[in-house]
Amino acid sequence: MHPIIKLVSQRLALGILLLLGASALIFGLTEALPGDAAQAVLGQSATPEALANLREEMGLDRPALTRYVEWLTGILQGDLGQSLTNKLDIADSIGKRLGNTLFLACVAAIVSVPLAIFLGLLAVRYRNRWPDKLISAITLTTVSIPEFLIGYVLVYFISVKLGWFSSLAMVNDSMSLGQKLYAIALPALVLTLVVLAQMMRMTRAAILNLMQSAYIETAELKGLSTFQVIARHAFPNAISPIVNVVMLNLAYLVVGVVVVEVVFVYPGMGQYLVDAVTKRDVPVVLACGVVFAAVYIGLNMVADIVSILANPRLRHPK
Amino acid sequence: MSDTLLKVRDLKIGATVYPPGEKPHDIEIVHGVSFDLAPGKVLGLIGESGAGKSTIGLASMAYGRGGVEITGGEVWVNGRDILKSPLGDIRKLRGGEVTYVSQSAAASFNPAKKIMDQVVEAAVEQKKFSRKEAEKRARELFAKLGLPDPDNIGDRYPHQVSGGQLQRCMTALALCPEPDLVVFDEPTTALDVTTQIDVLMAIKEAIRDTGVAALYITHDLAVVAQVSDDIMVLKMGNTVEYGSTDQIINKPQEEYTQALVSVRSIEHEEKQPTPDPVLSVDGITARYKGLNFDVLHNVNVELHPGQTLAVVGESGSGKSTLARVITGLLPPSGGEITFAGRKLSADLAGRSREDLRELQMIYQMADVAMNPRQTVGTIIGRPLEFYFGMRGAEKRKRIIELLDEIELGEKFMDRYPAELSGGQKQRVCIARSLAAKPKMIICDEVTSALDPLVADGILKLLLDLQKIEDVAYLFITHDLATVRAISDSIAVMYQGRVVRYGPKSEVLSPPFDDYTDLLLSSVPEMHLGWLEEVVAHRKMESAGN
Missing domain, CATH: 3.40.50.300 (P-loop containing nucleotide triphosphate hydrolases)
Structure with a gap:
């Protein structure tokens, strides 16, 4: 068998195993929390009899392992269970909201990834001169400020003072793509600012590290221009570290949008999760947790696989 | 047409050093070196580490490695002083008129690109040949340098060929754009002796057949004696002795050169084995x-x-x-x-x-x-x-x-x-x-x-x-x-x-087994014509078998 197929299938198997572990961990942790859904529904003043009745009705009196296995089988069949508070099917609610979150994350990624790599290349080209320092200063500033603060600052200046965009990023199915893009412009901008710095700095560091290599000297002695040297000879070897940091940031875009979604009242996964946590809607929290874990593990797996594919020694064995 | 391809006058090169515990300061590492190289000739630059030989070699391409800077003097290539040329002209010179072969081909080839792409890159970039012509020329060079399967070896990645083969590919890379001058910087130092002899012969024949001039940089006097017309001995950035290969090897004037020629003068008497080994x-x-x-x-x-x-x-x-x-x-x-x-x-x-x-x-x-x-x-x-x-x-x-x-x-x-x-x-x-x-x-x-x-x-x-x-x-x-x-x-x-x-x-x-014979006969000896003698001897032997 080609070693690459072996390596990739190993990564895939490992990813599935990891996801299983994550689901068990999430389930276990919500079990370990004091109080349960029945208590949350009935409130502080509930009588023990009422609690016991509701637990039996919800199936909470059975052993945890049984419930975990049931829950897991349900997930594998696409059934995430029912919300405790509004009795709606969780899969349906998540489906729409996950779509919204992914839409926001994708827009932010489409803007930020190429921009970060381009700025990284530019910083290398003019390293230790003013363009490099300016890029570093701006991106470091934006990454150092908490995203909710950036969000509120942008809302104050751009939507309140200038009135260019709405401070609420409401989207619904009846809107056209253009309208949607207009609605999410501000949250997408905030997310871009937050993830830009790390990707840009990683690109810069990875390529600068490679610029010390002997083959870069060879390329310079071929009379290539600095940008040709960077783009043709340094970049192909920097793909693996860059993809890793890009994937980490993409995962952050999906998982970490919670705060930004709340700031802009965006109907995504984050809002949904925060609501569920305040209402102690355990099945919804569990479902959101598993979806986030899947996204995180999936993207990191993709990064691993791309790193393997980018290595010519593995692609073309002796 | 001038009769001097490369003319170096009073070349001074400096660098900034960062000694531990002291302020960084500038030092001079080459103190006014001058030499001439005619078209088609080979000049050997020899010295120990820190002699400045690689630095001088790279200066002929107006290149300073790391923090190294050319601080004075003149470097004339084909009748113009390249130290006064704008960067655009220097780029045309590099990879076009003057090319470079480094010590470690394994590190100097980009691991992510095919050999052929890298070999023809300079020739195509400098508009010396079209991509197709350059590839044809590369395949001819692969064959001339004795690489196996010269028509297809370019499709491989650097890690898929051996160290000795890669060093020959690097030579092909340098010769592909039909340069006037090639700088060979310790091209065989990283190789085993039995591989070194083949690469050395391939380089020597390629220089002879293409009529290119070369600067051959090495610390091994026995090696440089085989390929160069003239030799310059360097020490700590100064010229010690500069003359024809024959004169340097057979009649060295300076004490330092004599020490280099007569190195390995240790006499050690063999001891008899004892009954109890340690x-x-x-x-x-x-x-x-x-x-x-x-x-x-x-x-x-x-x-x-x-x-x-x-x-x-x-x-x-x-x-x-x-x-x-x-x-x-x-x-x-x-x-x-x-x-x-x-x-x-x-x-x-x-x-x-x-x-x-x-x-x-x-x-x-x-x-x-x-x-x-x-x-x-x-x-x-x-x-x-x-x-x-x-x-x-x-x-x-x-x-x-x-x-x-x-x-x-x-x-x-x-x-x-x-x-x-x-x-x-x-x-x-x-x-x-x-x-x-x-x-x-x-x-x-x-x-x-x-x-x-x-x-x-x-x-x-x-x-x-x-x-x-x-x-x-x-x-x-x-x-x-x-x-x-x-x-x-x-x-x-x-x-x-x-x-x-x-x-x-x-x-x-003697009598030797085959491998020991090969190993012993591959060690470069410090006399002119050794390389040809060994290669001729081996050809005769293989014809005899």
């Missing part, structure tokens, strides 16, 4: 975890007290693996090791402190074998504390004794490794191993990273110490001159087997 290796077979073949096959050697056994072989012959087995780092899959009359545990964990003390090791890379944050005194004092429990004045006295033995002296006690030269670092490593009062020291390529004159000093020191301390050496090396200089017995290794073993006088006298 080390005997019996039927050792070993393999690395994860490999499905043996790296060592049934190795049997003996080392006698106070004597030197040289283990010689090329890279991949298993000589370093043998050292790992003896030290216990790699437990063998078969055979046993007897040391000082007792059987050694195969595994490092099973060995007593006495076993560890009596068997010490010195490494090739002295600078990475020492903790950079410890002083020389601490480094040498550590085994004294560990094995003998020495403290205070007693320890200090012994450290000073050891420093005197390695000819450095007390003043080195408080220095850090970074403040020492390469030879001094290796001396400290020798003192550290001697501090344990061992019966035997394994020396793994201990002089390979050093300049010839410095290496000679280390070998002399090791021989002197052997007389004083009565210590035995297992000396691992690929360099046959070193073997001749210091050994009492020799084991020649090839592909994990000992192919020839015995007292020095027997191993180095």
